[in-house]
Amino acid sequence: MAVKGEVKSTTMAKQVKEKKVAKAAAPKEKKSTPSHPPYFQMIKEALLALKEKGGSSPYAIAKYMEEKHKAVLPANFNKMQRLPPLQASKKVVKKQPVEENREEGEESWNTREEEVRKKVQWKACSKSVKSPAAKKAKQSWLHRYILNRDVCIHGGGTVILAQRTQNGFRKILLDASAVIQDHPKQLKLYSYWRSSCSWRVRIALNLKGLEYEYKAVNLLKGEQFSEEFTKLNPMGYVPALVDDDVVIADSFAIILYLEDKYPQHPLLPQDLQKKAVNLQAANIVSSSIQPLQNLDVLKYIEEKVNFDEKLVWVKYHIGKGFTALEKLLEGYSGKYATGNEVYLADLFLAPQIHAAVTRFGLDMSQFPLLSRLHEAYNELPPFLAAVPERQPDCVKT
Ligand SMILES: N[C@@H](CCC(=O)N[C@@H](CS)C(=O)NCC(=O)O)C(=O)O
Known part of the structure; x- marks a missing residue:
């Protein structure tokens, strides 16, 4: 039989133990990181x-x-x-x-x-x-x-x-x-030379003057499904961006992150209507065109239907999106998609139009506005530096 004192000390020990367990179980307060740029x-x-x-x-x-x-x-x-x-x-x-070091x-x-x-x-x-x-x-x-x-x-x-x-x-x-x-290369971009989604991000990085380390992911070799890469993006798609301890996959999310963290060369205009048009145009490309021409979709069509059908499919969907874009941008375009400044819509349009012309051989005569933009992009150094042919993993065919 336990005497009174023993019961008390056992209860106290139990309480201390419970407190410890509760403390260990309590979620650690996260160290807050400043929301402003360094x-x-x-x-x-x-x-x-x-x-x-x-x-x-x-x-x-x-x-x-x-x-x-x-x-x-x-x-x-x-x-x-x-x-x-x-x-x-x-x-x-x-x-x-100093003189010795001077360049x-x-x-x-x-x-x-x-x-x-x-x-x-x-x-x-x-x-x-x-x-x-x-x-x-x-x-x-x-x-x-x-x-x-x-x-x-x-x-x-x-x-x-x-x-x-x-x-x-x-x-x-x-x-x-x-x-x-001279900006340090703290940014790493996981990219594939021909990927239009990676290309958008490359343009954003160039416009903002940010140096980055290029990490090639060979989509044809299936490197997007490697253990290393799926830790960054469980979807197995490029691009992915690593900025110190921040990891982001999905070109839209990456570009908006860059926009917030590196405000130089804003990618969204102040004008609300114009801003919305930029987001709309970017979304037409990123959700109503590009996913339908993705590698795994085309492979599927080739396997389930036949080789020729995949081109018919791609051209149909690009054409549908381009028709909408021509109408959407009609009242806004200048030298570029929404005026005489380069904004978000241009980052999404440039790679998409390029792919339509060079990869899929789309007849662009029905799309005069987009054809004009295509020419304008071909004169901009930050766009030109991002083209597939200038990437370190480009394979000349
Ligand atoms: N919504 C994603 C889509 C990413 C995506 O589809 N990436 C393509 C290249 S542009 C890819 O990695 N495809 C690999 C595959 O289909 O296996 C984004 O914008 O980043």
């Missing part, structure tokens, strides 16, 4: 948009960031300082022979930035230097943001962009292409 990205965006020679002031940059990203910036986004807290580099920055078209540090560099006292920002003066310099006016090879230096009232090299730093011209070229 600070470095926003600073770059501001510098590119402001286009001030020699860099822009932290105030101007922060003002731009605030105007552009007001809705998503944290409530404590400091109005005075307006930049995130100091993050000191762990690396010792050596004084570098054609680049300015060296021997201009105004050389003075800034001297003032900044590079060694002061290294963790190995602990003098009070160094600490003061670090805390009061030196902010550095290091992201792979890039560094943004905020010192002496000016913010400039520089590139980290083996020997130290060098300035990058504040020219869109130079800076964008």
Whole structure:
């Protein structure tokens, strides 16, 4: 028989145990990730948009960031300082022979930035230097943001962009292409050269000036069904995009994600009607044409009916969609689908028209508007760089 004390201690032990179990079972609170683009990205965006020679002031940059990203910036986004807290580099920055590192078209540090560099006292920002003066310099006016090879230096009232090299730093011209070229390749695109869905995403990445690593998935070899790829997209379709720890499959979802995260070169117009037309046109292609010409559908028709029937099928469905698109875009088109700016509809139309012409031999004479757009797309570098023939996995037949 248990005595009273024993019962009590058993009950307490039971309670503690239950508490522990409940704690372990409770879902862990997810670490919230900021909904705004990384600070470095926003600073770059501001510098590119402001286009001030020699860099822009932290105030101007922060003002731009605030105007552009007001809705998503944290409530404590400091109005005075307006930049995130100091993050000191762990690396010792050596004084570098700048001329040796200079590439054609680049300015060296021997201009105004050389003075800034001297003032900044590079060694002061290294963790190995602990003098009070160094600490003061670090805390009061030196902010550095290091992201792979890039560094943004905020010192002496000016913010400039520089590139980290083996020997130290060098300035990058504040020219869109130079800076964008230098963007780290954190993005990976799983793509197939001839896939029109991958192609749309390639255009979006090019328009937004985002570098990416091309990961070829050979659809003819069935690589889309591999264990590795189906972890990214259980549907076994390309494209899939990996952006750090974010994985997205489906071209529409990927493009809208890129649009939110990388706002440069907006793909949707402000005008609501025009925006809706862009979404409608994109959807005609992505849900009423492309799925009907997909590899597995065509294989099925070939097997169940015959080889010739698949072309008849494809032409019928492309023609139906194109007829609707001609009518839809009639009142909106300019040089491009919905005016004189490239928007979402163009990203979906370009690969679809190209496939209709080159792969399926569709008679385009019934579609004058789309034929005109096809020609216009063939003159745009971000579109041309995305064509199948220019992809690393292209197979010449
Ligand atoms: N809705 C998806 C469709 C993706 C899709 O159909 N991809 C095609 C290439 S464009 C594919 O991977 N086909 C492989 C197959 O049919 O086995 C998207 O837009 O990404």
